[in-house]
Amino acid sequence: MNLRADSLDHAPEDDRQRPVGVRDTLSALWRLSRPQGAFWLSWIVLIGYGFTLWDWGMGPRGVSGLVVILISWWLLNAGSLWLNAVLDDDQGEVLFQPSPVALPRGTAVAGYLALTSAVVVSAFSRWPGVLCASGAAILAVLYSHPRTRWKGHAWGGPFVNLAGYGLLTPIAGFAQTGLPPTARGFVTLLLLAAWILGAFFAAQAFQQREDAERGYSTLVVSQGAVGVIRVARWLMGFAMAGVVLGIALGYYPRLLFLGAPLLWLTDRYIKRWQELAGGAQTDSWGRAMAMGLHRRMMLSGALLFVLAYYDYQADYQADRPAAGWATARGRPPFPQRFQNTE
Secondary structure: OOOOHHHOOOOOOOOOOOOOOHHHHHHHHHHHOOHHHHHHHHHHHHHHHHHHHHHHOOOOOOHHHHHHHHHHHHHHHHHHHHHHHHHHOOOOOEOOEOOOOOOOOOHHHHHHHHHHHHHHHHOOOOHHHHHHHHHHHHHHHHHHOOOOOHHHOOOHHHHHHHHHHHHHHHHHHHHOOOOOOOHHHHHHHHHHHHHHHHHHHHHHOOOHHHHHHOOOOOHHHHHHHHHHHHHHHHHHHHHHHHHHHHHHHOOOOHHHHHHHHHHHHHHHHHHHHHHHOOOOOOHHHHHHHHHHHHHHHHHHHHHHHHHHHHHHHHHHHOOOOOHHHHOOOOOOOOOHHHOOOO
16 A cells, blocks of 8 residues: 555644644544543453453463553554544534544544554564454555545445444454454454444434545445444344343343343433434534443443353352353363463
């Protein structure tokens, strides 16, 4: 891909004054990296790591690799968002960034440096983490470079978010355990990916006007806010139904049934959002609804985690098989070649 010098800062000029000086530039780059979103992304890495340990009933392992991957993914997040900011030159609020930020000169250069650094850092983790980081960096460029602009494609943007956030991110966390994959882990990965893709479409719901002005052909432009929220609800509903079915079949702890009402309330929230989105609502209103969904997602995930941890501790303290061992389906035989890996 030809990244000529004139493509590195292609955002149009506007009335906002660019930050000057090191302090102002670093402050602007920090805000453009949307730290709150990076925190959420870190949780996806931890889900891949923690679920694998739970699945096999193992204690912490590969912690140094996990720390490396978390650092790498913070760099990936910053780099991808800096490139995205240059592509869109956002004039208003965006998710996790309540006020506009003028782009410092060299923002795109910083973005490419961050992506490159992320791949270099990942080299200090297990080798699958390097592949995941490299794939995520390539996807970030395809998403935001002006020659490709996958972000503006009807299927390019969803593919990048599904592959990058929904698959590569939890797999990078999983890989640091050094443990083998399981059927339960594979199904859980698919459910998590569906949930994340649904969240991507939900976050798109308030961007119809801006995407149309930029000439994008995203789903929200072609189907409107109601249509994109409907797709988000289908995907997230599939993920939530899959979790409940997994609990019923004994693939997950039965105690997690206590979290089902919160999942149902989350679905009701999305349905209500879909009904109201057909009216003349402002972008700020849509953004507030998206943040409301984000909070419900985090609360649902936190409750399921607490319930699973309590279930584990109860079995462990009673000297019973715990974690994945304790479910009705148990776990498959542990391969001999993995027993001494660290």
